[in-house]
Amino acid sequence: MTGGEKHGEVRPSPSPPSPPPIFSLHCLFFLLVLSNTIVAINAQSNSGTKVSFTPADNFLIDCGGPKSTQLADGRTFRSDPQSTSFLYTTEDIKLSAGTTSSSIAPFYLTARVFSDKSTYSFSISEPGRHWIRLHFYPFSNPKYNLSTAVFSVNTDDILLLREFSVPNSITPVVKEYLITFKNERVSLAFIPKKGSFAFINAIELVSAPDGFIADTASNVQPAGEFSGLSSYALEVSYRLNVGGPTIKPEEDTMGREWKPDTGFLEFEVAAQNVSAALRTIKYPEDGSVTPLTAPALVYSTAEKMAESNTVDQNFNITWQMTASHAYSYLIRLHFCDIVSKSLNELYFNVYLNGLMGVASLDLSSLTSNLATAYYKDFVINATTIINDTISIQVGPATGSESGSPNAILNGLEVMKMSNSAGSLDGPYAVDGSYHGGYATKSTVTKVASAIGLALGVMALILLGMMFCRWRRRPVGWEKKNSFSSWLLPLHVSQSSFLSSCSKGSYRHRFGSNKSKSGYSSFFASGALGVGRIFTFAELQHATHNFDEKAVVGVGGFGKVYLGELEDGTKLAVKRGNPSSEQGINEFQTEIQMLSKLRHRHLVSLIGCCDENSEMILVYEYMSNGPLRDHLYGSTGLPPLSWKQRLEVCIGAARGLHYLHTGAAQGIIHRDVKTTNILLDENLIAKVADFGLSKAAPSLEQTHVSTAVKGSFGYLDPEYFRRQQLTEKSDVYSFGVVLFEVLCARPAINPALPREQVNLAEWAMQWHRKGQLEKIIDPHLVGTISPASLKKYVEATEKCLAEYGVDRPSMGDVLWNLEYALQLQEASMGQPNDDPSDNSARHILPETTLVPIQEHRGLTTIDEDSAPEVNAMPLIEGR
Known part of the structure; x- marks a missing residue:
């Protein structure tokens, strides 16, 4: 028996004498510290001597195992029977895989199964943070199919897993947590779902070092200090050894596994691996970082940063990880300057989800030595997580004169923080109570509520003034401010605009995220030209009191309802969730942009509601929704013909061209994609969602420096690398849209083989082979004029040029698309272009697609065969 392991016992829960009992197992491990032995976990110190960490509590259990299991690192997992003085059971709950494998730990070859709620009870000697690691491996067994088990796991007050299951896998699944325990008795309960069962292969409960997680961290938004971390339970989501190989648990002081960052690194060509000898790594003498922090x-x-042949190396290295927008996350970044030859050479910025985490991070001033370990903790609020993604970036500091621009990252840890329900897996608490959503505990939210209450009287006064003003409106006001021909269509996707219809929708009215200071006059005065101000009662009536059956779109932070006025006019009513803080900036941007833009192919806001602290915007209902719904066939809509697709692309190009050139100052959309191109009942295309839009650079500027935002698959790689935004970034995104229209598949599809995941790259590969016809939408095969396709693909290829300077303007793209449409119409003799109508196919027998040759010139065509066309595109505006 090794030290640090403790005895216990397993007892069944009491059963009534009659009727026959429903058997359940309550595994109660009452574990006592052995005074004559300890387990020492060794780590390397600066001097090369051994330092040790002796955890006060060190419970290692091989669940279902017949005997102790010793691992290569010297740790011993004790079996259940060895830890009990007696064992009652009503069924054979000890499983054996029947085979051995050298690739996994021995304790994965056995498991303990529970048919009813069962509890492990631990007696800990020192309250504080503890690691909990739960090991699951659904091996094959003739009696139980472990991959079908559905169950929940919780401690006394933290829900760890809810209705959890482990699919068949060749590798074990480890769920890892850091939880602060305040009592000397800790319980770990396994609760099968009704009709199912629970299982576990191994359990670790080990003390964490004092101060391993500080109580404070840097808050990203709002900027400042986040305190109270000790009150949160943490789940390890990612632990990456950046630039290095896998670090196995036996190689880490704390038994942690560090995975390589290769699967998370975006644009791998922007990064370069570096390494240093282990003996050169130092830890600060003040003990702020130790081998226990990270090996x-x-x-x-x-x-x-990878060395580049370009003069401008102003780009970032980026890591992307999937996360839930329902939680806040603790991010720990590890740094160690192993690239500089002398002090004060390395200055760089750190960004988290596009927000500045640290400006001009100077490791020399923080560590006073090269190759010295340093880390920094950040909290990313749930409201800053867009598209369920966490983005970490490091890049050169602006204006740094320290030499060649560079930035580094050595390690990355991402830990989910428990929400207000005390849960790490949903809105339900341990007692089963529902907490209304996944809202995380937030100090900011609490402060906002307090300030909002304090300023409530002021808000009521201002609302009263607004009501009086509303009552004094002149006769005919409503009719005068009714719908116009360029009203905003419904955007049903979960885009940044939809998500922005949240608490920020009336930021001007509330004043800030923390108050309700009343800015009713902002809308009532028509300062932004938002049109009609609806009463809340009107919108209640139009949507049947916001009936769930009227919901036609759901975003992360609000719902869209189909409403109908008494005169039969249909509305799209977008009602923000007042408890959300995300999308505030995007919402304001949307309002400001829509109040200034008027164009047949751009959306326009028609009204809002400014009552009862509601955040409601009203648009004209667009019956045909987003372009994407008409491409993939999954929605049951008939596929668009080639002519219809060209007309839609032309409409969208006109809208974007107007954005870039028609406004007083050009506007860059920054989120061009098929879900932001909407169609009315006549399939007229309009560009929507201006929540991420930016004013274009002035004549004296070449670009706008800004954090990267947009949608993956459509994002301009040059903008991604350099954070320099231009109109050509929209052109690149539109090029992806053009391929999406032609091939009828998503811009990014992770389910496909690696070489096919990115549509733009995949399509360009086939184009270079001269075989693009092999991946064209099957509905279009045989209906496209070769000349029209040739012109279309030339424009698309040029849009996707690696550097913005090589891409055409939107005016040039529009010209080529109109040319492609006229080539199609001329070659087909203007027949019915419905794909189901074969009348178009016999007119031009040679329309069977031929390989497309590579063309570098944007306007290259076969002049001998091309009909005469009007080369001047029509730019419509208001």
């Missing part, structure tokens, strides 16, 4: 193996490798 020297983490600090001895890194990713730095």
Whole structure:
């Protein structure tokens, strides 16, 4: 028996004498510390001597195992029977895989199964943060199919897993947590779903070092200090050894596994692996970072900025990870300057989800030595997580004169923080109570509520003034401010605009995220030209009191309802969720943009509601929804013909061209995609969603420097690398849209083989082979004029040029699309262009698609065969 392991016992729960009992197992492990032995976990110190960490509590259990299991790192997992003085059971709950494998730990070859709620009870000697690691491996067994088990796991007050299951996998699944325990008795309950069962292969409950997670961290938004971390339970989502290989648990002081960052690194060509000898890694003398924080193996490798032949190396290295927008996250970044030859050479910025985490991080001033370990903790509020993604970026500091621009990262840890329900897996608490959503505990939210209450009287006064003003409206006001021909269509996708219809929709009225200071006059005065101000009662009536059956779109932070006025006019009513804080900036941008833009192919806001602290915007209902719904066939809509697709693309190009050139100052959309191109009942295309839009650079500027935002698959790689936004970024995104229209598949599809995931790259590969026809939408095969396709693909290829300077303007793209449409019409003799109508196919027998040759010139065509066309595109505006 090794030290640090403790005895316990397993007892069945009491059963009534009659009727026959429903058997359940309550595994109660009452574990006592052995005074004559300890387990020492060794780590390497600066001097090369061994330092040790002796956890006060060290419970290692091989669940279902017949005997102790010793691992390569010297740790011993004790079996259940060895830890009990007696064992009552009503069924054979000890499983064996029947085979051995050297690739996994021995304790994965056995498991304990529970048919009813069962509880492990631990007696801990020192309250504080503890690691909990739950090991699951659904091996094959003749009696139980472990992959079908559905169950929940919780401690006394933290829900760890709810209705959890482990699909068949060749690798084990480890769920890892850091939880602060305040009592000397800790319970870990396994609760099968009705009709199912629970299982576990191994359990670790080990004390974490004092101060391992500080109580404070840097808050990203709002900027400042986040305090109270000790009150949150944490789940390890990612732990990456940046620039290095896998670090196995036996190689880490704390038994942690560090995975390589290769699967999370975006644009791998922007990063370069570097490494240093382990003996050169130092830890600060003040003890702020120790081998317990992270092993020297983490600090001895890194990713730095790749060397580039271009003069401008102003780009970022980026890591992307999936996360839930329902939680806040603790981010720990590890740094160690192993790239500089002397001090004060390395200055760089750190960005989290596009927001500045640290400006001009100077490791020299923080560590006073090269190759010295350093880390920094950040909290990313749930409201800053867009598209369920966490983005970490490092890049050169602006204006740095320290030499060649560079930036590094050595290690990355991402930990989910428990929500207000005390849960790490949904809105339900341990007692089963529902907490109305996934809202995380937020100090900011609490402060906002307090300030809002304090300023409530002021808000009521201002609302009263607004009501009086509304009552004094002149006769005919409503009719005068009714719908116009360019009203905003419904955007049903979960885009930034839809998500922005949240608490920020009336930021001007509330004043800030923390108050309700009343800015009713902002809308009532028509300062932004938002049109009609609806009463809340009107919109209640139009949507049947916001009936769930009237919901036609749901975003992360609001719903869209189909409403109908008494005169039969249909509305799209977008009602924001007042409890959400995300999308505030996007919402304001949307309002400001829509109040200034008027164009047949751009959306326009028609009204809002400014009552009862509601955040409601009203648009004209667009019956044909987003372009994407007409491409993939999954919605049951008939596929668009080639002519219809060209007309839609032309409409969208006109809208974007107007944005870039028609406004007083050009506007860059920054989120061009098929869900932001909407169609009315006549399939007229309009560009929607201006929540991410930016004013274009002035004549004296070449670009706008800004954090990267947009949608993956459509994002301009040059903008991604350099954070320099231009109109050509929209052109690149539109090029992806053009391929999406032609091939009828998403811009990004992770389910496909690696070479097919990115549509733009995949389509260009086939185009270079001269075989693009092999991936064209089957509905279009045989209906496209070769000349029209040739012109269309030339424009698309040029849009996707690697550098913005090589891309055409939207005016040039529009010209080529109109040319492609006229080539199609001329070659087909203007027949019915419905794909189901074969009358178009016999007119031009040679329309069977032929390989497309590579063309570099945007306007290259076969002049001998091309009909005469009007080369001047029509730019419509108001």
